[in-house]
Amino acid sequence: MHMKLTYNRTIIFIFISFLFVACTKSASEEEYGFSKIYMPQAILKSGGTDNNFPVPSGVDSSTRNYIVDKPGKKVHILLGTYLSGPADGAYAVDVAVNSDTVQQMLSNGTYNPTLYREMPASMYSLPSRIEVGSGKKGGAFNVSLSIDQLKLQEYAGKFLLLAVKIANPTQYELNTSLSTTIIVLNVDALVIGPRKDFVGAQYLKNPGNPFIAADKQPGQTRWGNLKDWTANEAARSHGGFGGFSSDNSGTMNMESGWGSPQILNGKIYQTVNLPAGDYYFDISGGNWAGGENFLKAQDPAYSIVAPGLDTLPDYNAILTTAGIHYQLLVKPPATQPLINFQLDAPGKVTFGVVVNYTQTEQGFKSKQVFLYTFPNHL
Template sequence: MKRIFKRSMMMKLNIKQSLLMAALLLAAVIVGCEKDDNHVAYGYTNIFMPQATSTGGTTVNYLVPAGKDSATYNYKVDAKNNKVNVMLGVERAGLQSNDAFSVSVISRADTAAQVVAGGTLGNTAVVLPVDAHTIPATVDVPDGANQNTFYMSVDLAKLKTYTGKKLVACVALSNPTKYQLNSAISKTVVVIDVSALKLP
């Protein structure tokens, strides 16, 4: 009788241990199915200009023209409106939700002048006159998106008078309605090699 009782207790103990092990295994599987850290929304969400990263972080210079052909050039000629439109953009990095935001766009002639005076672009570099180009006052990034494109429009007739020169302008972002600016790459120094453009 004692043996039967002992055997019965051992079986109950084994069943309890098996159930405990099964519960632990199930918990491990559930935890393993949760999203890993690279999908967790943490840290700061920064707004920047992707063109400011085109040199891989050595400068914020953005060379125009770039691209292999008319389909991939970073500018478009609008002969009808006498403009050359240089492609620029606003982008939001980070894992937070893609809420809509707006950001102001400003021209920084003082920064362009400093770059020209520094001499790194050679002796053909000159500041693009303020009256020779326009930029939008603001750029909106809609809900659900993380980027948008805008243009710096340069007067085509004025551009042609600078053949043989590199025109330098600085375009910067400011006053975002949401998130914060990445100060290191929230401005872009646009360097237009006029002679290299395919102009009509």
């Protein structure tokens, strides 16, 4: 039932594109009513500047130009044919791949061969012929891709090209300029999918860029307490305040030395409720912006995700606490490792950082934190 509903939506989508193309036909076609067979996807995205059909496209299941069949481990790209003009008789066309077109575009520099590749024949399948009944004008078909092959490391970060053409109509002529559709498949965008952030009022609050202080230490403007985050007594090392500094307009911060005391078992954390999903947490906000000053560490410190807990474990229990996820904070120029974790059911999760600064002149400052997922990940 779901597949039938999806195909109905797809046909509606194709017919909307047909109406768009029909509005762009030349005055001579209006006058004489030429009926020609073409592929709507060859013009749908570019408006006639080229025959490219970017995949993925669309914002939800009713507008995406592909269907994911996870049980079958396939992705189906939606293509079709349409008959312009007043005629509505039955017709059929052959469907084939035009490898020469792709090879020419790679060799002449239209596409950079270091980033773009021709889609291998082992990855796809498609029908050899499509038949359209009398009165129907258009028909749809799939180019089916192997999810297992799409996820091979050799294709990560690449674009795959596939030229699909129609030929040999049993009736009517082809619109030869629109008889080939060039699928331009962004592998990462399809395999990983669009990112969805879980920060803001509903989930992880006060994520930074900049961080906001709930209050500040009296008599100065630098140190304060983070709004919506909890800092334990050890982290509040500046006269009972800590976790926030006004550096760079507002950062999450813990540091010892430079006139500040040791921070023994210092914690900054926040507990939120999340739906089930596959998540990523980054305490550095993508990098330790500003370089060494933002992460100067002698003693190991940890970014931690603790599903099901209301707080973070003590420093000396991090390595032995079951069910938590953690990463060492690493110095630039190394990239801070993400924490990837899964929730099989909705539940509470505590996020944050734990340090044990016994040596002097060390600390971290984070401009922002990230919490996100890829809900359409294959």
